[in-house]
Amino acid sequence: MPLFSPIVRCAAVPAIRDSVVGRVGEIYAVLLEAESFQFNTSYITTNQLMQINGDGMVPVVLDWAIGNETCEVAKRNQSSYVCVSAHSDCVDSSNGPGYLCNCSEGYQGNPYVSNGCQDINECDLQPNPCSDGICQNLPGNYNCHCPEGTHGDAYDGTCIPERSQKLPLTVKVAIGACSGVIILLLCLMCLYIVYQRRKLEEMKRKYFKQYGGHELEERMKLGRSLNKFKIFGSKELEKATNHFDDKNIIGRGGNGVVYKGVLENQDVVAIKKPKIINEDLKKQFGTETLILSDVNHVNIVKLLGCCLEMEMPLLVYEFVQNGTLFHLIHENENRATIFLDTRLRIAYESADALDYLHSKVSPQIIHGDVKSSNILLDVDNIAKISDFGASKLIPKGEEQFATLLQFTHGYVDPECLVTYELTHKSDVYSFGVVLLELFTGKKAINFEESEEQRSLVSTFTMLENQNRVSEIFDNQVKLEANIEFIQELTRLIKQCLKLKGEDRPTMREVAEELNGLRTLNQHPFVVQHNAEEMESLISGLPNDNHDFNTTFDIESRLTGRSNNQHWL
Numbered sequence: 148m149p150l151f152s153p154i155v156r157c158a159a160v161p162a163i164r165d166s167v168v169g170r171v172g173e174i175y176a177v178l179l180e181a182e183s184f185q186f187n188t189s190y191i192t193t194n195q196l197m198q199i200n201g202d203g204m205v206p207v208v209l210d211w212a213i214g215n216e217t218c219e220v221a222k223r224n225q226s227s228y229v230c231v232s233a234h235s236d237c238v239d240s241s242n243g244p245g246y247l248c249n250c251s252e253g254y255q256g257n258p259y260v261s262n263g264c265q266d267i268n269e270c271d272l273q274p275n276p277c278s279d280g281i282c283q284n285l286p287g288n289y290n291c292h293c294p295e296g297t298h299g300d301a302y303d304g305t306c307i308p309e310r311s312q313k314l315p316l317t318v319k320v321a322i323g324a325c326s327g328v329i330i331l332l333l334c335l336m337c338l339y340i341v342y343q344r345r346k347l348e349e350m351k352r353k354y355f356k357q358y359g360g361h362e363l364e365e366r367m368k369l370g371r372s373l374n375k376f377k378i379f380g381s382k383e384l385e386k387a388t389n390h391f392d393d394k395n396i397i398g399r400g401g402n403g404v405v406y407k408g409v410l411e412n413q414d415v416v417a418i419k420k421p422k423i424i425n426e427d428l429k430k431q432f433g434t435e436t437l438i439l440s441d442v443n444h445v446n447i448v449k450l451l452g453c454c455l456e457m458e459m460p461l462l463v464y465e466f467v468q469n470g471t472l473f474h475l476i477h478e479n480e481n482r483a484t485i486f487l488d489t490r491l492r493i494a495y496e497s498a499d500a501l502d503y504l505h506s507k508v509s510p511q512i513i514h515g516d517v518k519s520s521n522i523l524l525d526v527d528n529i530a531k532i533s534d535f536g537a538s539k540l541i542p543k544g545e546e547q548f549a550t551l552l553q554f555t556h557g558y559v560d561p562e563c564l565v566t567y568e569l570t571h572k573s574d575v576y577s578f579g580v581v582l583l584e585l586f587t588g589k590k591a592i593n594f595e596e597s598e599e600q601r602s603l604v605s606t607f608t609m610l611e612n613q614n615r616v617s618e619i620f621d622n623q624v625k626l627e628a629n630i631e632f633i634q635e636l637t638r639l640i641k642q643c644l645k646l647k648g649e650d651r652p653t654m655r656e657v658a659e660e661l662n663g664l665r666t667l668n669q670h671p672f673v674v675q676h677n678a679e680e681m682e683s684l685i686s687g688l689p690n691d692n693h694d695f696n697t698t699f700d701i702e703s704r705l706t707g708r709s710n711n712q713h714w715l
Contacts, residue, residue, distance in 0.1 A: 179205040212245025221246055232256065232263035234287065253287030278304030351381060351456040358455040363433030376440040377452035378433075379463055384408060384418055384454050391420070398471075398520065403459075407466065415466040416451060419534070420459050432460055439535070442508055446500035448523060448533040467523035467531050472497075475524060476584055487627040489528060490585050491665045496530040497522050498658035501578060504535055505571050505654050515569045517577035518558045518591070519584050557591030557602060562648050572648030575657065579643025583607055586636060588621040604644055611641070632667055635660070 183205045213229055214221065218237035221228050230237045230248035235258035238247045250256055250264035257263035269289040270282035277291035280301025293299055293306035300306075355361070363378065387408030388395045398405035403421040410416060424432065433455055440450045454461040472493060475485065504512040514521075514535050523531045558580050560573035580591050583603050591603045600606045610616045616637055617625065628636075639660050645651045652660070 178207055180208050210242055212240040212243065212247060214246070215244035216246065217244075218246045229259050231261050232258045233261075234264040234266075251287060277301055280304065280306055350458075354457060354460070355455045357429055358460050359430045359433035360455040362430075363437055363455070366434060366437060375451070376437055377463075379452050379454040379461070381454055381456040383411070384461055384463070386411075387416070388418060408463075415468075417448075417464040417466045417533075419462045419464065420457075421462070422459070424459065436460075436462065438510070439512070442504070442512070442535065444500055444503045446496040446530050446532060447503065447535055448531045464533065467525050467533070469524045469526050469528065471520045472522040472524060472530070472581070472585070473519035475528070476519060476588055477590055484623055485588075485621075487624055487668060488665075490624070491661065491668060493522070493524075493528065493530045494582060494585055495658060495661040495665060497532060497581070498578065498654055498661055500530070500532040500535075501574055502654040502658050504532075505574070511571075513569050513571055514574045514577075516558075517574050517581060519581050522581070557604070560648070561646055570648055571653065572651045575643050575651045575654060576645075576648070578654070578657065579640050579651075580604060582636075582640050582643065583619075586621060586624050586640075587619050589619070607640070607644075611637070628668070632664060635664055635667070639664075 214227075217239050222237065228237075232248075232250070234251040234254040236249050236251050238249055240246055248258035250258050253267055253269075254264040255267050256265045266284075266286055268284050269276050270284045275282060276289060278301070280291040280293055283290040283292070291301035293301045297306040297308050360378065367376065367378075385391065387410050388406045391406055395406045395408065396404055397407045397417065403419050406418045406420070408416050408418045433453065436450065436453045440452070442450065448467060449465040450462060451465060452463045454463070479485075501514060501517065504514060512535060514532065516534055521532065521534045523533050525531065558577045560569075560576040562576075563569060563573055580603065583589070584591055587603070587607075589603050589606075593601060593603070596606075599609070607616070607619055610619050617633060620628075620633065625633075639652075639657065642650075642652050643657065
């Protein structure tokens with residue numbers, strides 16, 4: 148049995164009335180609560196019996212505990228541990244060593260005997276702990292909930308009646324039917340979306356095969372991919388252009404629409420969507436674009452790849468950020484002066500690029516849509532020919548006539564309208580119109596002018612026949628150019644605009660002429676003359692070709708120098 152210390156507390160017993168509890172040689176002792184005792188000196192000198200309170204009753208407290216160990220230590224020895232009842236708790240003594248046992252919260256009884264702590268049924272207590280709610284007794288606890296038809300906090304007695312009424316059966320049936328229909332529609336919608344996605348993927352595979360995607364992949368595996376040509380996915384380009392948002396359109400033409408796109412790696416590209424694809428070349432489209440990607444010239448926009456998963460395949464080019472030659476000539480917001488040297492350099496670079504397409508690539512490429520808006524300019528105003536693969540991607544034969552009508556008016560080779568055929572000389576004619584634009588500052592077609600002056604070519608021809616051709620050139624050109632330059636430039640433009648293609652020069656000859664004009668412009672040794680004198684000199688030229696000797700003769704008469712004195 149455990150050792151009990153005699154310190155039981157708070158037990159009230161009758162006090163000793165009119166008697167001495169203990170007496171040893173005039174020494175008295177009384178057992179009572181210390182706070183209830185008040186010492187009096189008379190207790191020492193007399194044998195007077197103590198009167199402890201008026202009613203003779205005082206509390207007696209015995210403070211006790213079990214053993215001299217803490218709960219933690221006592222629990223280790225189950226043979227001597229006395230808190231044996233289930234739902235009992237051990238508590239360390241607050242006044243000295245030892246411990247006590249109490250029943251757990253929600254239980255009452257004797258914790259020192261087995262099953263001595265029994266559950267308290269709180270629902271039987273008064274007052275009811277759930278107030279107006281329904282009380283449910285739980286082991287060591289209780290639960291309160293509101294009666295049926297009410298809601299609220301049953302613990303605080305705030306249950307209030309439900310205001311809503313039960314729905315009629317017909318309403319419940321209608322709600323159930325509507326819910327079923329909605330669920331059915333959602334299921335059908337999901338099935339439709341899945342079907343459409345599968346259909347879209349099937350269409351992508353169809354287009355990819357139709358445009359020769361598999362053949363393109365095979366050729367790229369054989370080493371043709373060294374030019375970094377890439378086959379783009381439709382989703383990648385849709386994301387790059389924000390689903391081909393009209394806000395990203397940077398150009399429109401007879402062959403298609405061009406969008407600005409930003410790829411996932413933040414590279415900026417130009418994405419062209421053609422309008423017409425030659426049915427006979429559909430199967431070779433992928434390999435044709437791979438051939439075009441081999442074009443490598445500093446003045447030609449680089450073709451980076453294509454997308455074959457859409458109804459109209461897409462071409463992806465490098466992005467040239469400074470606009471077009473058309474913009475520089477006609478929409479120059481800052482009205483910056485375009486010096487003659489700049490115009491000559493742009494003209495030469497463009498001609499050299501077209502000559503590269505005509506004669507230095509295999510197979511040879513006819514541009515087919517030469518115009519100022521297809522000549523791009525980088526930040527340094529370096530020319531870059533774009534849309535150089537147009538003729539490979541448009542129909543041939545009679546269908547080409549309809550295609551040509553979609554090109555920008557004023558640039559189309561008149562011979563093409565008769566023969567329905569694009570040739571190398573078609574590019575020469577269109578480039579002659581570009582030269583007119585570049586050195587006159589006027590548009591190829593201007594609907595604001597009178598009918599006879601609406602076409603730039605017609606105006607040039609008319610003024611040339613009237614010996615007034617200098618009137619058409621830009622003031623900056625006339626300010627910087629000398630007589631010989633104007634003569635040679637006029638002759639070159641006339642040659643490019645010949646009605647018969649066989650009478651026109653090749654692009655190589657045009658590039659060489661322009662290079663000669665650049666050299667001539669870099670050696671300003673010719674005396675400038677007023678417009679009337681220059682016009683009279685130009686009017687003296689024959690209508691057809693003439694050579695530099697004629698120019699030198701005129702120069703010699705004006706300067707008083709012989710031909711062999713012309714160059715320093």
